[in-house]
Amino acid sequence: MIAGSVAASLVLASPPARGWLESSMSAQMLLQLPLLAAIGVCSASAIPAAVRGALARWDRWGISGLLLASMTSLVWMLPRALDAAVDDVGVAAAKYATVPLLIGLPLALSWGRAGFVLRGVFLAETIATCFRLGWLYRVSPERLCSNYLLDDQQRLGDWLMVIGAALFLALMGKLLLGRFDFRTDAQAQEGRH
Amino acid sequence: MAALTMYPESERLSAGERAAFNLYMISAVILFVLMMLLGVIMRMAQGTWLEVPPDLFYQFLSMHGAGMVGTMGMVTTAVMWFFLRKYVNLHLWAFVANYVLFLLGALCIIGAIFLGRYAGLWTFLYPLPTHSMGMWPNASGAWFMIGYLLIGVGMLLFYLDAAAGLIRKYGNLGRSLGVQWLFGGTIDPEHPKAVVASTMVIIANSLGILAGAVVLVMYLVGIAYPEFKLDPLVAKNLTYWFGHMYINATIYMGVIAVYELLARYSGRPYAISRPFLWSWAASTIFVIIVFPHHLLMDYAQPRWVSITGQIISYSAGFPVFLVTVWGALANIHRSGMRWTMPSRLLILSMFGWAAGILPAILDGTISINRVMHNTQWVPGHFHFYLLLGVLPMALALMYHVMGSYRNQAPNSGADRLGLPLYLLGGLVFTLAFLAAGHLSVARRMSSHLPEWVFTDQMGAAGAILVLLAMIYFAARISIGLLRGPVSGHAAHAAA
Numbered sequence: 001m002i003a004g005s006v007a008a009s010l011v012l013a014s015p016p017a018r019g020w021l022e023s024s025m026s027a028q029m030l031l032q033l034p035l036l037a038a039i040g041v042c043s044a045s046a047i048p049a050a051v052r053g054a055l056a057r058w059d060r061w062g063i064s065g066l067l068l069a070s071m072t073s074l075v076w077m078l079p080r081a082l083d084a085a086v087d088d089v090g091v092a093a094a095k096y097a098t099v100p101l102l103i104g105l106p107l108a109l110s111w112g113r114a115g116f117v118l119r120g121v122f123l124a125e126t127i128a129t130c131f132r133l134g135w136l137y138r139v140s141p142e143r144l145c146s147n148y149l150l151d152d153q154q155r156l157g158d159w160l161m162v163i164g165a166a167l168f169l170a171l172m173g174k175l176l177l178g179r180f181d182f183r184t185d186a187q188a189q190e191g192r193h
Numbered sequence: 194m195a196a197l198t199m200y201p202e203s204e205r206l207s208a209g210e211r212a213a214f215n216l217y218m219i220s221a222v223i224l225f226v227l228m229m230l231l232g233v234i235m236r237m238a239q240g241t242w243l244e245v246p247p248d249l250f251y252q253f254l255s256m257h258g259a260g261m262v263g264t265m266g267m268v269t270t271a272v273m274w275f276f277l278r279k280y281v282n283l284h285l286w287a288f289v290a291n292y293v294l295f296l297l298g299a300l301c302i303i304g305a306i307f308l309g310r311y312a313g314l315w316t317f318l319y320p321l322p323t324h325s326m327g328m329w330p331n332a333s334g335a336w337f338m339i340g341y342l343l344i345g346v347g348m349l350l351f352y353l354d355a356a357a358g359l360i361r362k363y364g365n366l367g368r369s370l371g372v373q374w375l376f377g378g379t380i381d382p383e384h385p386k387a388v389v390a391s392t393m394v395i396i397a398n399s400l401g402i403l404a405g406a407v408v409l410v411m412y413l414v415g416i417a418y419p420e421f422k423l424d425p426l427v428a429k430n431l432t433y434w435f436g437h438m439y440i441n442a443t444i445y446m447g448v449i450a451v452y453e454l455l456a457r458y459s460g461r462p463y464a465i466s467r468p469f470l471w472s473w474a475a476s477t478i479f480v481i482i483v484f485p486h487h488l489l490m491d492y493a494q495p496r497w498v499s500i501t502g503q504i505i506s507y508s509a510g511f512p513v514f515l516v517t518v519w520g521a522l523a524n525i526h527r528s529g530m531r532w533t534m535p536s537r538l539l540i541l542s543m544f545g546w547a548a549g550i551l552p553a554i555l556d557g558t559i560s561i562n563r564v565m566h567n568t569q570w571v572p573g574h575f576h577f578y579l580l581l582g583v584l585p586m587a588l589a590l591m592y593h594v595m596g597s598y599r600n601q602a603p604n605s606g607a608d609r610l611g612l613p614l615y616l617l618g619g620l621v622f623t624l625a626f627l628a629a630g631h632l633s634v635a636r637r638m639s640s641h642l643p644e645w646v647f648t649d650q651m652g653a654a655g656a657i658l659v660l661l662a663m664i665y666f667a668a669r670i671s672i673g674l675l676r677g678p679v680s681g682h683a684a685h686a687a688a
Contacts (some may be wrong), residue, residue: 043354053600059634072331080673115357116353116354116356116357116360117287117350117353117354117357120349120353120357120364121346121349121350121353124349124399124403124406125406128403128406128407128410131407132407132410132414135411136411136414136421138421139421139422139424140421141421141422142418168403174365174397175356175360175365175366175367175396176366176367178363178365179364179365180360180364180365182361187616192518
């Protein structure tokens, strides 16, 4: 799995793939970053049990991991960071390292430890962030990235609104009509009493 | 039947729960007294009995609005928690976290107003929080909004914990709302009304909080990045979605006290029914989309939105109101009701809700709204149902819990005097607002024309009576709750 993750990272870092994925603001934010995070998620199964156990002690109820993923995501949502990752190879390297390791991996490790409330807060904030960023990108009168044009920025805003709405509808559908399995977070719930 | 046991064991408060419950309730009654004092000062200033500079008046109005709405939200959350915890597993940490975040939010709001001179009112309209024309710095507007965000996050934590409890027990929120029985099937007679009402509030108010979380942060972005301009109409829609939903939720959380307690005092079961489930299911949808009735004077709003606002405002609260009031009247009719403070307050709350909703529905009619919306008719309607409807629901629970500590419902002579005083003051106060609306007295104005002063003075007199009664209630309830259960007498609170 580690080999697969490294290979996938190398493919994404190859000049043709990188050139295409960074050719527009929408592609970088909605394809490249999620793909890098997915590599981190897939790598989680390769973490040895001993390391997982050690990490779990620092990640009670999944709070630390989800906080780390949120804070790192915050950095890579900033237009300045997206811009710098195109212009500066050092920032690009940081992106290729931090998005899988500090977003994808902690998400995979912490999600199962998180209880209903923490997951709910995380998802609600994700939906709200999609709407906020989408709104900001749609109506900002200026280009926020020097590498991308205003129409690209506005298109990204539209996509973020659509993604926020889709996430919201999926979450509402699940809450109102879905099935839930609380066994996965039973341990976390135990810890709350 | 458990519902007819006056003080059931399942409502027993452990030491930690009692401490949290007392924090909520005692903080609430103290805050109500303080906010009412601000209200009295404002009405006296409008009535020319007091001199209050306009800038201070608008600070008071901002504090009174935000403080009353927030406190009403806090106290009715405690009502919901008190009863819902009997049916599903709620975690005390979530209830306490909501309280702590409420207090932090309140501190931000108080600081923004009295240190930062914020005076843009509780439902600020864009671009007001940040374009004060020099009246207050942008930082004050920011702190005010951060206060709202903290209060919203606290309530969301509580709702998520409650949702987890409901889903664990019933499978999903649809089933806890009772949608599986809407079109047929045998309704489980033990399905608690408190569960149905709580589910509705969780769904509807979480959406309002989400809308608030989006628009408030965008206001903050506007402070950091002034070139970024919000569409004022979108910002107003989202602000009202959040604010209107939040204050509406207080009725639906408070009414749980009526569902749970009325049958015990009437001695007659208050059964769940299909119309009851239909009304709550319908209101779950309608109450989310009813807020455009506050935007009927925004002529840039698409016409269909305004028409929807009118139609939905007729149907949003009406089904629940109808089944609740009808159900309550049928329940107490010839029941040999035990008239003590909790039961009196419960019936008062039904009257306040019923009478308060009528001016609201009138104002939700476009042709009437065009004439009445910027008049004191509007504060008349919401003061009516909050002061005489929602607050008595919460007071009824407080008195009921005090009764549980002595195994006897409170009904002292002072209580019997305090309640009519509260009712009389409340009627004079709210009818003065409605009469002023009828006379086209503008709302949200610090200085009034001489022709308007009579209704202001009537309102101030009523408000003073309400304040006196509330001071008594606050002292009585604080002492009663702090004393705690008497060993050997307490039916459920001896932990």
